[in-house]
Amino acid sequence: MNLSDQIIQFLLSGFATGAIYALIGLGFSIIYNSTGIINFAQGEFVMLGGMVTMFFLTSLHLPLPAALVGAVAITTVVGVLFERLAIRPIRKPTPLNLVIITIGGSILIRGLAMLVWGKDTHAIPGFSGEEPIQLGNASLLPQHLWIFGITTLVIIVSKVFFNYTISGKAMRACAFNPRAASLIGIDVRRMVLFSFIISSAMGSMAGFIIAPLTMTSYDVGIMLGLKGFCAAIIGGMSSGLGTVFGGIILGILESLGAGLISSGYKDAVAFVILLLILFIRPQGIFKRADSERV
Amino acid sequence: MKREPVKYALLVAVALLAPLYFSGGYLMNVLVFVGINTLLVVALNLLLGFAGQISLGHAGFFGLGAYISAILTATHQVNPWLVMLIAALAVSALAFLIGFPVLKLKGHYLAMATLGLGIIIYIFFNEAVDITGGPSGFSGVPNLSIGALVFDDDVKNYYLVWSFTLVVILLAVNLSRSRIGRALRAIHDSEVAARVMGVNVRLLKVQIFALSAFISALAGSLYAHVMTFVAPASFGFHFSVELVTMVIIGGLGSVYGSLLGAALLTLLPEMLRAFQDYDIIIYGLILILATMFMPGGLVRGIPAVLAAILPKKQERG
Numbered sequence: 001m002n003l004s005d006q007i008i009q010f011l012l013s014g015f016a017t018g019a020i021y022a023l024i025g026l027g028f029s030i031i032y033n034s035t036g037i038i039n040f041a042q043g044e045f046v047m048l049g050g051m052v053t054m055f056f057l058t059s060l061h062l063p064l065p066a067a068l069v070g071a072v073a074i075t076t077v078v079g080v081l082f083e084r085l086a087i088r089p090i091r092k093p094t095p096l097n098l099v100i101i102t103i104g105g106s107i108l109i110r111g112l113a114m115l116v117w118g119k120d121t122h123a124i125p126g127f128s129g130e131e132p133i134q135l136g137n138a139s140l141l142p143q144h145l146w147i148f149g150i151t152t153l154v155i156i157v158s159k160v161f162f163n164y165t166i167s168g169k170a171m172r173a174c175a176f177n178p179r180a181a182s183l184i185g186i187d188v189r190r191m192v193l194f195s196f197i198i199s200s201a202m203g204s205m206a207g208f209i210i211a212p213l214t215m216t217s218y219d220v221g222i223m224l225g226l227k228g229f230c231a232a233i234i235g236g237m238s239s240g241l242g243t244v245f246g247g248i249i250l251g252i253l254e255s256l257g258a259g260l261i262s263s264g265y266k267d268a269v270a271f272v273i274l275l276l277i278l279f280i281r282p283q284g285i286f287k288r289a290d291s292e293r294v
Numbered sequence: 295m296k297r298e299p300v301k302y303a304l305l306v307a308v309a310l311l312a313p314l315y316f317s318g319g320y321l322m323n324v325l326v327f328v329g330i331n332t333l334l335v336v337a338l339n340l341l342l343g344f345a346g347q348i349s350l351g352h353a354g355f356f357g358l359g360a361y362i363s364a365i366l367t368a369t370h371q372v373n374p375w376l377v378m379l380i381a382a383l384a385v386s387a388l389a390f391l392i393g394f395p396v397l398k399l400k401g402h403y404l405a406m407a408t409l410g411l412g413i414i415i416y417i418f419f420n421e422a423v424d425i426t427g428g429p430s431g432f433s434g435v436p437n438l439s440i441g442a443l444v445f446d447d448d449v450k451n452y453y454l455v456w457s458f459t460l461v462v463i464l465l466a467v468n469l470s471r472s473r474i475g476r477a478l479r480a481i482h483d484s485e486v487a488a489r490v491m492g493v494n495v496r497l498l499k500v501q502i503f504a505l506s507a508f509i510s511a512l513a514g515s516l517y518a519h520v521m522t523f524v525a526p527a528s529f530g531f532h533f534s535v536e537l538v539t540m541v542i543i544g545g546l547g548s549v550y551g552s553l554l555g556a557a558l559l560t561l562l563p564e565m566l567r568a569f570q571d572y573d574i575i576i577y578g579l580i581l582i583l584a585t586m587f588m589p590g591g592l593v594r595g596i597p598a599v600l601a602a603i604l605p606k607k608q609e610r611g
């Protein structure tokens with residue numbers, strides 16, 4: 001393979017991981033926009049998506065579609081419980097307290113996962129086999145197509161939801177101004193719960209589509225969560241296309257960095273990019289700067 | 295009015311006498327780490343509690359201090375005390391330079407930038423195998439010594455670490471009650487208001503960041519010499535989070551709270567060890583419950599609990 005073929009290969013695989021980061025990042029943005037919370041447990045939803053799928057497939061021998069639906073359902077239940085038991089009861093929510101609570105929640109979920117499934121790394125078979133598809137000189141796994149397909153579908157559905165349904169519009173109103181939203185009769189607390197439902201479901205999907213590529217274990221949530229957070233920051237914490245592009249840019253740069261520079265420093269690439277963007281354009285690369293309000 | 299000196303004298307007395315009670319036991323070793331963690335938590339509290347600037351990368355500064363000390367003393371045989379100073383100065387210089395762009399950021403952007411910084415440092419520890427020994431770590435760090443006195447057991451290390459801790463606590467208490475302390479709290483409440491009052495907000499934030507890094511690096515050097523071994527796992531994202539947790543559980547903006555937070559969260563895993571794999575779950579639960587029911591930290595929560603138990607005191611007022 002010559003250099004240009006290699007670069008195409010890196011772009012393709014970077015695009016796929018980028019799509020995953022985008023899904024995780026969207027989960028961050030949706031919760032952030034409706035509650036102002038940075039949910040550090042988002043990565044654990046991703047971990048649960050992969051681990052629950054693995055559990056249904058290998059221990060209960062369910063067919064794949066049932067396992068996937070089950071994974072989304074269980075992760076969503078965890079998301080709802082988390083919101084009900086840890087977020088809603090806080091009497092004096094300050095940003096710092098919320099950060100600590102969500103970190104506590106992520107430690108708790110990770111600990112429970114370790115108890116249930118142990119510390120081993122588990123493999124999940126690809127959804128449509130492992131036979132690579134040749135594209136010119138580059139090759140693509142069928143799982144990559146699943147990733148592109150599911151990510152696109154989720155983005156379209158969420159776009160339709162936020163723009164054309166009454167609940168979606170109500171959530172956007174809460175993001176814009178919770179006080180005004182509650183004045184016109186929107187139940188802000190219910191919207192907060194909705195945002196946790198959507199984010200945990202999205203996170204679990206990200207988790208089960210990436211698991212066949214990277215394997216899964218109880219502690220994969222930390223790094224994936226942080227990368228998704230990077231994607232959201234690059235996209236300016238938007239719950240739309242900004243974060244999607246943020247994820248894809250991150251995935252591609254990371255894959256190029258790993259391929260052309262050093263694979264050991266792969267994770268560092270993401271964070272160097274993150275720092276550069278924060279230093280140069282802290283509002284994200286797609287947004288105009290807001291004027292600072294006192 | 296004179297409560298501060300009394301409080302401090304009490305702390306010094308307890309710290310000096312503790313080994314009489316604990317020496318020889320396994321807790322002595324834990325208390326050494328309570329001292330190191332207290333240094334770190336006080337350092338972070340200066341930034342987070344006083345100036346209101348979060349850092350999720352302090353484990354990185356701690357690690358840099360530890361690695362600089364470990365490498366220069368073990369590989370190049372430089373005087374450890376000199377290295378300790380060099381490490382602290384170098385790390386605070388780095389923090390000073392990087393502080394200007396980083397501390398321009400606010401809220402979760404600041405959290406993310408410092409987190410990124412910490413992770414980059416952590417990846418460097420893991421990947422620069424030629425210099426740091428990689429994931430398996432770096433051993434053979436000598437113990438500190440003064441003349442013939444070698445700090446090579448728990449009791450000696452305890453006094454070594456705690457003499458640093460007590461000095462730093464004194465400095466932090468004084469700093470918090472000084473003009474700079476008031477300026478920092480003004481920044482915490484409103485940067486614009488602070489600027490209007492003539493505080494050089496940008497410079498002061500960077501200076502306190504550098505000071506905080508200086509103390510963290512110092513703690514790192516002590517850690518390296520106490521452990522005689524350093525490995526990247528001690529300096530990861532998880533530890534940065536743990537430090538922030540200690541600050542908050544102890545009480546934001548309270549130096550003595552830092553001591554309580556560090557002590558509780560250092561002792562807790564040791565006490566939970568009996569629960570084996572359940573310990574991490576209990577740890578997570580305690581984090582959530584403490585934040586939920588004691589949002590002001592132990593330093594405000596304990597008096598509140600006492601007031602609730604002793605109803606007589608409530609009636610005054």
